[in-house]
Amino acid sequence: MQKSLHIDPGKCTGCNQCETACSMENEGMVNPAKSRIKVFNFHDEGRFVPYTCTQCDEAWCMHACPVDAIVLNPANGSKDVLDDVCVGCKVCTIACPFGTINYNTSTGKVVKCDLCGGDPACADACPTQAITYVDANATGLDKMRAWAAKTDNAAGA
Amino acid sequence: MSWTRKVLRVNLSTGSVSEEPLNMQWANEYLGQRGLATRYLVDEIDPACDALGPDNKFIMTTGPLTGTSASTGGRYSCVTKSPLTGTVACSNSGGHFGAELKFAGWDMVIFEGKAASPVYLNIEDNVASLLPADDLWGKSVWEADKLIRQKHQDPQIRIACVGRSAEEGNLYAAVVNDLHRAAGRSGVGTVMASKNLKAVVVRGTQGLAGLQDPKRFTEVVKAGKQVLADNPVTGQGLPTYGTQVLMNVINEVGALPTRNMRETQFEGAAEVSGEAMHEPRKSDGKPNLTTNGACFSCTIACGRISTIDRTHFSVKDKPEYWINSGGLEYEAAWALGPDTGVDDIDALTYVNFLCNEDGMDPISLGSTVAAAMELFEEGVITTEQTGGMELKFGSAEALCWAAEVTARGEGFGKDLGLGSKRLCEKYGRPELSMTVKGQEFPAYDPRGIQGMGLAYATANRGACHLRGYTVASEILGIPEKTDPLESAGKAGLVKAFQDATAAVDSAGLCVFTTFAWTMDDIAPQVDAACEGDWSTERMMEVGERIWNLEKDFNQRAGITGADDTLPQRLLKESANSGPAQGKVSELDQMLPEYYQLRGYSADGSMTDETRQRFGLPA
Numbered sequence: 001m002q003k004s005l006h007i008d009p010g011k012c013t014g015c016n017q018c019e020t021a022c023s024m025e026n027e028g029m030v031n032p033a034k035s036r037i038k039v040f041n042f043h044d045e046g047r048f049v050p051y052t053c054t055q056c057d058e059a060w061c062m063h064a065c066p067v068d069a070i071v072l073n074p075a076n077g078s079k080d081v082l083d084d085v086c087v088g089c090k091v092c093t094i095a096c097p098f099g100t101i102n103y104n105t106s107t108g109k110v111v112k113c114d115l116c117g118g119d120p121a122c123a124d125a126c127p128t129q130a131i132t133y134v135d136a137n138a139t140g141l142d143k144m145r146a147w148a149a150k151t152d153n154a155a156g157a
Numbered sequence: 158m159s160w161t162r163k164v165l166r167v168n169l170s171t172g173s174v175s176e177e178p179l180n181m182q183w184a185n186e187y188l189g190q191r192g193l194a195t196r197y198l199v200d201e202i203d204p205a206c207d208a209l210g211p212d213n214k215f216i217m218t219t220g221p222l223t224g225t226s227a228s229t230g231g232r233y234s235c236v237t238k239s240p241l242t243g244t245v246a247c248s249n250s251g252g253h254f255g256a257e258l259k260f261a262g263w264d265m266v267i268f269e270g271k272a273a274s275p276v277y278l279n280i281e282d283n284v285a286s287l288l289p290a291d292d293l294w295g296k297s298v299w300e301a302d303k304l305i306r307q308k309h310q311d312p313q314i315r316i317a318c319v320g321r322s323a324e325e326g327n328l329y330a331a332v333v334n335d336l337h338r339a340a341g342r343s344g345v346g347t348v349m350a351s352k353n354l355k356a357v358v359v360r361g362t363q364g365l366a367g368l369q370d371p372k373r374f375t376e377v378v379k380a381g382k383q384v385l386a387d388n389p390v391t392g393q394g395l396p397t398y399g400t401q402v403l404m405n406v407i408n409e410v411g412a413l414p415t416r417n418m419r420e421t422q423f424e425g426a427a428e429v430s431g432e433a434m435h436e437p438r439k440s441d442g443k444p445n446l447t448t449n450g451a452c453f454s455c456t457i458a459c460g461r462i463s464t465i466d467r468t469h470f471s472v473k474d475k476p477e478y479w480i481n482s483g484g485l486e487y488e489a490a491w492a493l494g495p496d497t498g499v500d501d502i503d504a505l506t507y508v509n510f511l512c513n514e515d516g517m518d519p520i521s522l523g524s525t526v527a528a529a530m531e532l533f534e535e536g537v538i539t540t541e542q543t544g545g546m547e548l549k550f551g552s553a554e555a556l557c558w559a560a561e562v563t564a565r566g567e568g569f570g571k572d573l574g575l576g577s578k579r580l581c582e583k584y585g586r587p588e589l590s591m592t593v594k595g596q597e598f599p600a601y602d603p604r605g606i607q608g609m610g611l612a613y614a615t616a617n618r619g620a621c622h623l624r625g626y627t628v629a630s631e632i633l634g635i636p637e638k639t640d641p642l643e644s645a646g647k648a649g650l651v652k653a654f655q656d657a658t659a660a661v662d663s664a665g666l667c668v669f670t671t672f673a674w675t676m677d678d679i680a681p682q683v684d685a686a687c688e689g690d691w692s693t694e695r696m697m698e699v700g701e702r703i704w705n706l707e708k709d710f711n712q713r714a715g716i717t718g719a720d721d722t723l724p725q726r727l728l729k730e731s732a733n734s735g736p737a738q739g740k741v742s743e744l745d746q747m748l749p750e751y752y753q754l755r756g757y758s759a760d761g762s763m764t765d766e767t768r769q770r771f772g773l774p775a
Binding site for chain 1: 367452
């Protein structure tokens with residue numbers, strides 16, 4: 001079963017555990033500045049929103065790459081950057097409409113979420129289930145369940 | 158490691174900025190944050206110096222776990238000599254500023270001297286520079302934050318800033334970071350402003366490498382997070398109601414100080430409680446509370462994100478306050494509510510916003526307003542001083558007005574900015590000040606929670622709940638239940654809480670974790686992150702050493718055992734209702750045993766023997 005990262009901003013508290021976990025997993029140190037997932041705080045609105053790559057099927061980054069350095073990982077559907085092929089031209093960062101692929105000045109390569117090879121550290125670290133790793137065919141299941149619970153079928157009548 | 162091993166020293170008089178290695182011998186003895194920065198302070202200033210003079214120093218300091226994935230590992234403190242109390246001051250704050258400082262590569266920043274004109278410090282990783290702040294001076298924290306962001310055009314910077322109250326010499330001014338988190342107590346913001354330092358701006362992209370044992374650290378951090386999630390206080394009570402979960406509880410046990418501590422129960426407590434923050438209001442159907450928010454790395458998330466009713470008198474013509482921002486936490490809600498007799502949750506939330514906007518400690522503000530209200534009722538302060546305002550207990554209008562004039566240091570706000578002790582002295586009624594060593598009380602009446610009386614009397618920064626929170630044991634039964642009305646056995650309890658808290662603070666963690674964590678949960682996280690052997694026993698020893706170092710600073714500043722006392726009201730006037738009815742604080746029953754356990758002389762003085770036992774500077 002293919003899985004997908006699912007984000008429910010309503011549950012996010014802005015603790016940044018996802019950013020620390022992502023950077024630990026991928027950079028070997030806690031460094032939110034290098035995290036592939038970012039939490040945005042819309043202060044005046046009282047909202048926190050985690051945001052990262054959604055692994056588009058027709059990925060703009062993958063199609064834009066002139067050296068085919070971004071490839072589909074058939075196991076989990078992620079689009080992975082091949083570091084030894086990437087030339088750091090950044091065309092993918094222009095192509096991506098969501099801003100979720102970025103250039104890393106210390107390596108000269110681009111970085112993006114690769115779902116940690118199928119076991120995303122951010123979802124594991126999230127204390128509120130704002131980030132979950134769920135069946136890619138039913139990312140809406142929790143929302144459906146929540147609305148289903150509100151549906152009156154007159155059972156109690 | 159987990160310390161970055163780098164200290165940034167900023168001489169404001171000369172404008173020089175330099176890097177030096179962290180004193181690792183002191184780190185081994187005092188861990189970090191509160192303890193380690195106090196060790197630097199003891200070494201570098203005369204404890205008897207003028208707190209607002211250039212000889213005082215101002216230290217922003219992180220702990221070894223600040224900036225790690227350990228839950229709540231994002232705390233920093235401001236350490237200096239307090240202008241409010243004359244004691245050592247250490248005010249702790251969360252948010253994201255502390256972790257960012259660590260990611261920029263610094264364990265602490267030491268400010269010395271005084272700038273000739275307003276400046277702010279800008280830190281971008283290894284590079285730090287002092288920049289002019291003439292355009293920021295005279296601005297609130299919120300305005301300054303906006304201007305700094307416009308100038309730097311980097312949305313990821315973190316800012317700690319003082320407001321107009323600090324500039325005007327308010328003695329309980331806070332340092333506010335991330336708009337609504339604050340190093341709130343003891344006037345650390347006043348010291349920062351006295352140095353013409355408006356703000357510290359930091360951007361850290363270096364991260365924190367070199368954990369001692371990353372694999373084990375990940376494991377123990379995960380186990381620690383699970384303990385917090387499974388605990389009813391940290392897993393449910395605090396996320397749902399914040400610290401405001403306590404308002405109704407403390408009122409019921411008869412320990413909610415009311416109307417300048419004349420009473421111990423407040424008839425309007427439910428109106429300003431955590432539960433009330435969830436109630437939809439009439440005007441727009443929305444509750445006061447929008448959501449809960451977390452500080453860096455915190456998996457508890459007790460922070461309140463709130464709005465004020467737009468139709469409320471305080472903000473109906475001020476759309477700039479129709480936003481979400483930091484909402485009421487228990488101590489603030491108590492000081493601004495029960496202690497002033499005001500049961501209007503929107504008024505309290507508005508004043509809480511003002512405290513963040515202009516950097517004031519809401520505990521000290523509320524308590525000082527409460528003292529002023531009693532002085533007004535006694536006829537000592539009249540409408541002549543207040544410019545016509547009827548400063549009566551229970552008046553939401555008076556409370557909002559008082560906060561506005563104090564935030565800007567205008568008119569009677571100057572008097573209110575003195576704090577309760579100096580205000581009551583100025584008007585000839587010192588006995589009406591509910592303070593210890595000049596610092597205002599927090600939200601637990603020592604007549605109804607006996608251990609807190611001893612904790613307040615002996616706390617090294619004056620009356621404070623965060624130096625020995627025996628409420629955990631006496632009311633909540635953590636780690637085990639003791640009788641709140643009983644003074645026997647409390648000396649040992651207070652000491653144990655004081656020592657443990659000093660160690661938790663110094664690690665860079667939040668003391669709220671200790672509702673669930675014991676030192677056996679905390680020590681392994683420090684041990685896996687840091688070099689050396691950090692057992693539970695060593696953590697407790699370090700905590701006790703830190704406590705005694707602070708005590709010794711105070712003694713050298715001229716503070717004696719005679720200052721380890723409570724206002725006569727709490728020692729002589731018994732509680733008039735509730736479970737504690739008829740009780741006074743039995744401080745005199747607890748103090749001798751406490752001094753003995755601490756290894757102090759019978760008059761409460763630090764001894765050479767205790768100094769030597771902990772290797773304190775001679």
